[in-house]
Amino acid sequence: MTKVGQVTVGSLLGRLTGTRQKAEADESSSGLQPLTERLTRNKITRIALSFLDANAGLHLKDLLLDSASDDRRVTIDGHHVWNFGSDSFLGLDRHPRVHAAIRDALPEWGAHNGASRAFSSPVLVDEAEAKLAAWLGVADTFIFPSVTLANVGLLPAITQAGDLLVVDRESHDSVHQGARLAAAAGARVVELAEPEPQALEKVVAQSRGGGGLVLAIDGVYSMSGRTPPLAALDETVRRLGGIMYVDDAHGTGVVGPRGRGAAAEALGTLDNVLMVGSLSKAFSCLGGFVTCTPELKTILKIRSSTFIFGGPVPPPYLAAISAVCDIIMSPEYDTLLEGLRGRIGRFTEGLDALGIEHNGGGSAIVSLKVGDMEKTFAAGRALFDRGYYVQSATYPAVPIQGGLLRVQINANHPPQSIDGLLGAVAEVWKAARLPTRRQAVAAR
Numbered sequence: 427m428t429k430v431g432q433v434t435v436g437s438l439l440g441r442l443t444g445t446r447q448k449a450e451a452d453e454s455s456s457g458l459q460p461l462t463e464r465l466t467r468n469k470i471t472r473i474a475l476s477f478l479d480a481n482a483g484l485h486l487k488d489l490l491l492d493s494a495s496d497d498r499r500v501t502i503d504g505h506h507v508w509n510f511g512s513d514s515f516l517g518l519d520r521h522p523r524v525h526a527a528i529r530d531a532l533p534e535w536g537a538h539n540g541a542s543r544a545f546s547s548p549v550l551v552d553e554a555e556a557k558l559a560a561w562l563g564v565a566d567t568f569i570f571p572s573v574t575l576a577n578v579g580l581l582p583a584i585t586q587a588g589d590l591l592v593v594d595r596e597s598h599d600s601v602h603q604g605a606r607l608a609a610a611a612g613a614r615v616v617e618l619a620e621p622e623p624q625a626l627e628k629v630v631a632q633s634r635g636g637g638g639l640v641l642a643i644d645g646v647y648s649m650s651g652r653t654p655p656l657a658a659l660d661e662t663v664r665r666l667g668g669i670m671y672v673d674d675a676h677g678t679g680v681v682g683p684r685g686r687g688a689a690a691e692a693l694g695t696l697d698n699v700l701m702v703g704s705l706s707k708a709f710s711c712l713g714g715f716v717t718c719t720p721e722l723k724t725i726l727k728i729r730s731s732t733f734i735f736g737g738p739v740p741p742p743y744l745a746a747i748s749a750v751c752d753i754i755m756s757p758e759y760d761t762l763l764e765g766l767r768g769r770i771g772r773f774t775e776g777l778d779a780l781g782i783e784h785n786g787g788g789s790a791i792v793s794l795k796v797g798d799m800e801k802t803f804a805a806g807r808a809l810f811d812r813g814y815y816v817q818s819a820t821y822p823a824v825p826i827q828g829g830l831l832r833v834q835i836n837a838n839h840p841p842q843s844i845d846g847l848l849g850a851v852a853e854v855w856k857a858a859r860l861p862t863r864r865q866a867v868a869a870r
């Protein structure tokens with residue numbers, strides 16, 4: 427675990443080169459040492475370890491929060507900072523009704539059901555899936571313990587030998603992992619370099635055999651916060667006889683009509699897509715789900731190995747999911763969303779006034795382009811030192827020269843914390859001479 431400014435990985439490299447052998451003699455006698463050394467010799471691992479070492483005081487990864495409060499203040503290694511790195515966009519992790527749902531379910535159902543859902547589930551899962559379906563206006567939904575497990579279970583489940591699975595390159599890692607399993611099971615998998623209809627048509631024309639077609643894509647890109655042109659892509663994929671699979675983890679509860687997500691916003695309905703939503707981000711509970719019909723759900727249960735062989739969402743969190751659906755369907759949601767959108771607007775307008783390029787604020791993730799990897803880490807660290815924690819996103823999460831600061835706006839950020847962050851951004855941009863919008867436009 428890395429505390430701020432602390433080096434923890436150097437010892438691995440040092441041990442290989444023999445410089446720290448004495449101090450670490452005891453640890454080296456572990457039976458796991460040969461494995462550790464073999465993995466450390468791997469080229470990619472060595473590059474990553476060297477990089478972490480070189481940027482030990484800057485990268486702010488693997489942080490431990492010592493305390494957290496309702497208004498998103500956290501303490502990290504003695505630093506008191508405003509946390510702009512939380513996906514609990516609506517602040518529901520702090521909501522009394524969500525807490526009460528977890529507390530009330532606990533005595534009756536216990537902390538965990540202790541069985542794969544393929545064997546048995548508390549009735550709470552049926553209630554939560556029905557409430558999610560009612561909120562989204564779809565026939566049914568199917569819950570997994572995480573979006574990762576949904577993607578890894580579903581992509582091989584909805585494709586088979588002879589099918590073409592096109593995966594948008596910028597999709598989340600778990601979509602790519604699911605696609606790898608689909609490929610291992612016989613589907614043809616190709617990457618889409620640009621999420622554009624023409625590029626999609628070309629890839630399909632080049633690669634399709636006689637089977638089905640699925641386009642897997644994110645609804646909101648997790649690093650940049652941007653949204654791909656889902657309506658145009660859906661029109662193309664459906665004209666070609668296929669279907670879109672949209673991982674809308676960051677759109678769930680925040681984007682589109684009543685927070686139904688980026689796909690619902692672009693397409694008006696979720697009837698013709700498989701939309702995967704998150705229950706761990708704006709929902710502040712745990713899990714992921716896919717929209718479906720009851721018939722399809724039966725088939726997905728038979729074909730999805732993470733459902734059959736994996737564990738469930740614990741009962742108190744199932745109760746919390748239903749509580750969040752109730753909140754989203756109530757007038758209170760309008761207030762929450764208004765608060766969130768107001769804060770996103772306050773931040774993006776502030777950035778506009780400063781002339782700093784950002785992604786536009788269509789979601790609760792506002793990304794600020796820096797470019798160079800080390801400058802990105804340094805900018806993140808400089809904001810941290812001024813009392814604001816944001817996430818520095820660098821390669822491989824973004825392209826090599828595409829480093830950005832990822833700011834997650836939450837409904838419970840006090841307005842003065844957003845103003846303070848803007849002031850800190852202005853200082854850091856000036857001091858480090860980071861690119862302004864004018865320079866970015868001139869460079870295009």
Ligand SMILES: Cc1ncc(COP(=O)(O)O)c(C=O)c1O
Pocket residue numbers: 571572573574575598600644646647648673674675676704706713714
């Ligand atoms: C687009 C997207 N998909 C999937 C995930 C993984 O979600 P989970 O933590 O539920 O596995 C994330 C996490 O940030 C994400 O942004």
